[in-house]
Amino acid sequence: MFKRFRRLRxxxxxxxxxxxxSLNINDLIYPLFVVNGKGMKKEIASMPEVFQMxxxxxxxxxxxxxxxxxxxxxxxxxxxxxxKDSCGSDALDDEGLIARSIREIKKEFPxxxxxxxxxxxxxxxxxxxxxxxxxxxxVDNDATLEISAKxxxxxxxxxxxxxxxxxMMDGIVEILRQTLDQEGFENLPIMAYSTKFASSYYGPFxxxxxxxxxxxxxxxxxxxxxNAKEALEESLEDEKQGADILMVKPAxxxxxxxxxxxxxxxxxxxxxxxxxxxxxLKAASKAGVIDYEKVLYETMIAFKRAGAKxxxxxxxxxxxxxxxxxxx
Numbered sequence: 001m002f003k004r005f006r007r008l009r010x011x012x013x014x015x016x017x018x019x020x021x022s023l024n025i026n027d028l029i030y031p032l033f034v035v036n037g038k039g040m041k042k043e044i045a046s047m048p049e050v051f052q053m054x055x056x057x058x059x060x061x062x063x064x065x066x067x068x069x070x071x072x073x074x075x076x077x078x079x080x081x082x083x084k085d086s087c088g089s090d091a092l093d094d095e096g097l098i099a100r101s102i103r104e105i106k107k108e109f110p111x112x113x114x115x116x117x118x119x120x121x122x123x124x125x126x127x128x129x130x131x132x133x134x135x136x137x138x139v140d141n142d143a144t145l146e147i148s149a150k151x152x153x154x155x156x157x158x159x160x161x162x163x164x165x166x167x168m169m170d171g172i173v174e175i176l177r178q179t180l181d182q183e184g185f186e187n188l189p190i191m192a193y194s195t196k197f198a199s200s201y202y203g204p205f206x207x208x209x210x211x212x213x214x215x216x217x218x219x220x221x222x223x224x225x226x227n228a229k230e231a232l233e234e235s236l237e238d239e240k241q242g243a244d245i246l247m248v249k250p251a252x253x254x255x256x257x258x259x260x261x262x263x264x265x266x267x268x269x270x271x272x273x274x275x276x277x278x279x280x281l282k283a284a285s286k287a288g289v290i291d292y293e294k295v296l297y298e299t300m301i302a303f304k305r306a307g308a309k310x311x312x313x314x315x316x317x318x319x320x321x322x323x324x325x326x327x328x
Contacts, residue, residue, distance in 0.1 A: 020305070021301055021304040021305045022301075022304070023297065023300045023301060023304060023319070023323065024323075025068075025069045025070060025071075025319075025320050025323050025324075026071060027304070027308075027309065027310055027311050028070055028071075028072070028310075028311055028313060028316040028319060028320065029072045029073065029074050029115065029270070029310060029311065029312040029313070029316065030065055030070055030072070030073050030074070030312075030313070030314075030316035030317065031050075031073070031074050031075075031076065031312060031313075031314060032053070032058055032061060032062075032073050032074070032075050032076070033050075033051070033052045033053065033076045033077075033078050034052075034053060034054070034055055034058050034075060034076070034077055034078065034097060034098070034101045035052045035053065035054055035077075035078045035079075035080075035097075036054065036079070036080060036083075036097055037054040038054050038055075038056055039054060039056065039057070040052065040053060040054035040057060041053050041054070041057045044204065046203070046204035046275070046279055047204045047275055047278060047279055047282075047314065048282050049282075049314075050275075050278075050314050052078055055100070055101050055104055058101065058105065059104065059105065059108050059109075062105055062108065062109050062112055063109075064317070065112070065316075065317070066109060066111075066112055068317055068320040068321065068324070069320055069324070070316055070317070070320050071112070071113055072112070072113040072114075072115060073105075073112065073113070073114055073115065074115040074116070074117055074164060074312055075098065075101060075102065075105070075114060075115065075116050075117065076117045076122060077090075077091070077096075077097040077098040077101065077122055077123070078097075078122055079097060079122055079123050081125070084123055084124055084125040085123075085124065085125055086124060086125060086126065086131070086132065088120035088122075088123030088124045088147070089123070090123050091120055091122075091123040091151050091154075092147060092150050092151055092154065093154070094154055094157065094158070096154070098116060098154075098155070098158075099154050099155070099157075099158040100158075102114060102116060102155060102158035102159055102160050103158045103159060106158075106159040106160075106161075113161045113162070114159075114160050114161050114162075115160070115161065115162045115163070115164050115191060116155045116160045116162075116163055116164065117164055117166050118148060118151055118152055118155065118163050118164060118165040118166065118167075118176075119165070119166045119167045120144070120147070120148075120151075120167065121167075129144070129166070129167035129168070129169070129221065130143070130144025130147070130148070130167055130169065131143040131144050131147065136220075138220040138221070139167070139169070139220070139221055141169050141170055141171070141221075142171075144167065144169050145169055145171055145172060145175045148165060148167065148169065148172060148175065148176065149175050149176060149179040152165075152176045152179060152180060153179060153180070153183055153185075156180060156183070156185045156188055160188070161188075161189075162188065162189045162190070162191055162244075162245075163176065163180075163188065163189075163190050163191070164190070164191040164192070164193060164247070165190070165192060165193060166193040166196065166249075167193075167221070168193065168196050168221045168222050168223070169221065171241070172192075173190055173192050173194075173238045173241035173242055173243045174241035174242060176190055177190060177241065177242035189244040189245065190242065190243050190244055190245075191243070191244065191245040191246075191247060191270060192235075192238040192243035192245070192246055192247060193247050193249060193272075194234055194235040194237075194238040194239075194243060194246040194247055194248075194261075195223060195231040195232075195234050195235050195246070195247070195248045195249070195254075195257060195261065196222055196223060196247070196248075196249045197222060197223045197224070197225040197231075197249065197250065197254065198219045198222035198223060198224065198225060199222075199225055199249075199250050199253075199274070199276075200276065201250040201252075201253065201274050201275070201276030201277060202250070202274055202275060202276060203275065203276050203279075204275035204276060204278070204279045225253075225254075228256060228257055228260065231248075231254075231257045231260070231261070232257070232260050232261060232264060235248075235261045235264075235265060236264060236265060239265055239267055243267065244267065244268075245267060245268045245269070245270055245310070246261060246265060246267050246268070246269050246270070247269070247270040247271065247272060247312075248261065248269070248270075248271050248272070248308075249271070249272035249274060250272060250273075250274040250276070250277060251271035251272060251273045251274065251277065251303055251308070251311075252273070252277045252299065252302075255302060255303070255306040256306075258271055258303070258306040258307050258308055259306045259307050261307070262306065262307025262308075263307070268309040268310060269307055269308050269309055269310070270308060270309065270310035270311070270312060271303050271306075271308040271310070271311055271312070272312040272313075273299075273300075273303070273311055273312060273313035273314070273315065275314065277299075278313070278314040278315060281295065281296060281299070281315075293322060296315055296318075296319070296322075297319075297322070300313075300315075300319065
């Protein structure tokens with residue numbers, strides 16, 4: 001006799017009882033973009049409802065986030081052009097934008113979990129993720145490791161709860177782990193951008209982070225999006241080096257990679273639901289061609305089904321409201 005799978009689908013309560021994956025507010029991490037100044041809140045045209053904010057506005061936003069029940073943010077610094085230089089000096093300063101912001105957020109909201117993006121593209125005048133080798137015109141991997149270790153200590157001293165190195169430098173997790181441990185920060189976790197592709201889905205992010213390269217691209221250090229086996233190797237290598245959480249970025253077009261990593265690693269896996277993915281859903285909603293909330297929820301469940309435990313998403317606040325209103 002053939003199996004009647006529909007037996008478990010006929011009743012709404014039973015469907016809920018046997019559902020394999022669900023979305024919880026604890027799964028969500030909300031990105032924030034801090035700028036120098038005061039009273040600044042600038043919406044990004046390509047990313048509706050996403051803003052560059054000065055620290056005073058960031059603190060107001062953190063209050064909203066906490067009230068919604070979101071427990072974690074990932075913080076990016078956005079520096080003025082005249083303060084950028086070849087090595088991202090502001091990122092190496094205990095009084096720089098990101099360090100000051102971490103301290104103030106943790107002072108006002110000690111229970112909010114603050115993750116810092118550790119990179120240099122927002123702080124360099126060339127827009128690349130580290131120190132440039134003038135012969136190759138690409139990022140010097142080992143020289144960038146040295147300043148990344150310094151940057152990590154600045155974040156740690158400021159009181160950050162977790163560090164997320166995003167530059168895709170070889171050996172970055174090992175260097176950060178060794179440096180943090182030696183300086184007494186052995187309990188500070190690292191969330192590795194372990195599989196970060198050179199993707200066109202990042203387009204709107206470069207508007208909000210003002211981090212587009214001034215020349216060339218990032219294909220010499222970010223991953224080729226055609227490569228799945230290499231993606232698995234990258235993540236497993238970061239696990240060996242001491243990463244506590246692995247990440248795949250972008251998320252939506254790379255669910256095969258998410259699944260493969262989840263089958264080969266027992267570490268918690270995070271996905272970054274990136275700016276292009278966010279902008280596409282917003283545009284489709286504005287055009288009236290999708291049921292926005294239903295498609296949004298289905299997308300989040302796809303991430304969970306593929307193996308993600310955590311989701312960095314610009315949709316976090318609206319998802320939190322939907323979860324509170326039991327719309328999902």
